[in-house]
Amino acid sequence: MLYSLKDKVAVVTGASSGLGADSARAYAEAGAKVAILARRVEKLETLAEELRAMGAEALPLSCDVTSEESVKAAIEAVIAHFGHIDILLNNAGVAVRGGVHTLSVEDWNKSMDTNVKGIFLVSKYVVPHMMAQNYGKIVNISSVNAFIADKPDVFIRHSYNASKSAVLGLTNGMAASYGRYNITVNSVCPGLFESEMTENSLFKSQPFLDGYSAQCPMERPGRRGEVAGPVLFFSSDASSYVTGQFLIVDGGTALV
Ligand SMILES: NC(=O)c1ccc[n+]([C@@H]2O[C@H](COP(=O)([O-])OP(=O)(O)OC[C@H]3O[C@@H](n4cnc5c(N)ncnc54)[C@H](OP(=O)(O)O)[C@@H]3O)[C@@H](O)[C@H]2O)c1
Incomplete structure (x- = not known):
């Protein structure tokens, strides 16, 4: 079965809420054993119970993707528990608001440390295991904001834009090196x-939502679970000869 993840071991970062939790559910439904990583362990425990109720094996692990020590310990715990890692979903992310004229260096670093260095660190500890077994599927979550920026002053997020573009560059580099x-x-x-990232900002602004829907050919924001399908494609053998690619999941918004 092309999209089956039966007996695969998947690691999901930022699994305590939003798109990461939804993707972990999709992995479990497709038959994977899932290690769910984030800082808020109580939320991971609740999700782990839900995944187990679906018949999946779930391993909740505390992990701050900005800390090498924390990442190393979490990945070692996954290997100790499951023995190997087939799939890595680098999903953890933060959206810091501000333009270059308002952003503090601290806020700039928060975006880059979580959204870019986080992918580097988790991949650094997972890729050697994948190389040794000659198999791996890595999915990096970027954003449509790598291509288009939000114009309203209150929603400008220059460090977020930069970090999500960097994710695409990192994806290309990793794809080129590890295909063999x-x-x-x-x-x-x-x-x-x-999601938690947007519910108190973008989703609180009716003018922003109306503007997005007007721009979007499908005339609406994405619905829960609509990122999980593309994530599953890139995580399964349905995409066995697809690498270094990006898939925009935005109802066509970036095209018009
Ligand atoms: N929602 C959107 O419209 C949208 C659009 C484009 C791209 N994205 C991307 O999708 C991904 C998921 O975002 P979301 O919308 O689902 O938002 P969310 O609900 O806020 O989820 C973000 C996740 O990242 C985790 N996280 C943040 N900092 C972390 C750190 N230092 N170490 C480990 N985990 C960390 C959070 O867990 P803890 O706080 O428990 O650590 C949380 O589970 C992000 O990369 C985001 O940029 C979202």
Whole structure:
């Protein structure tokens, strides 16, 4: 079965909420054993119970993707528990608001440390295991904001734009280097989805939502679970000869 993840081991970062939790559910439904990583362990425990109720094996692990020590410990715990890692979903991310004229260096670093260095660190500890087994599927979550920026002053996020473009460059580099190890590396670039990241900002502004829907050929934001399908494609053998690609999941918004 092309999209089956039966007996595969998947690691999901930023699994305590939003798109990461939805993708972990999709992995579990497709038959994977899932290690779910984030800082808020109580939320991971709740999700782990839900995944187990679906019949999946789930391993919740505390992990701050900006800390090498924390990442190293979490990946070692996954290997100790499951023995190997087939799939890595680099999903953890933060959206810091501000333009270059208002951003503090601290806020700039927060975006880059979580959204870019986080992918580097987790991949640094996962890729050697994938190289050794000559198999791996890596999916990096970027954003439509790598291509288009939000114009309203209150929603400008220059460090976020920069970090999500960097994710695409990193994806290309990793894809070029690890293809010979049968490791594919691709990006998914979501448009607007309701989550903890957006519910108190973008989703609170009716003018912003109306503007997005007017621009979007499908005339609406994304719905829960609509990122999980593309993530599953890049995580399964349905994409066995696809690498270094990005897939924009935004109802066509970036095209018009
Ligand atoms: N929602 C959208 O419209 C949208 C659009 C485009 C792209 N995205 C991207 O999709 C991904 C998921 O975002 P979301 O919308 O689902 O937002 P969310 O609900 O806020 O989820 C973000 C996740 O990242 C985790 N995280 C943040 N900092 C972390 C750190 N230092 N170490 C480990 N985990 C960390 C959070 O967990 P803890 O706080 O528990 O650590 C949380 O699970 C992000 O990369 C985001 O940029 C979202």
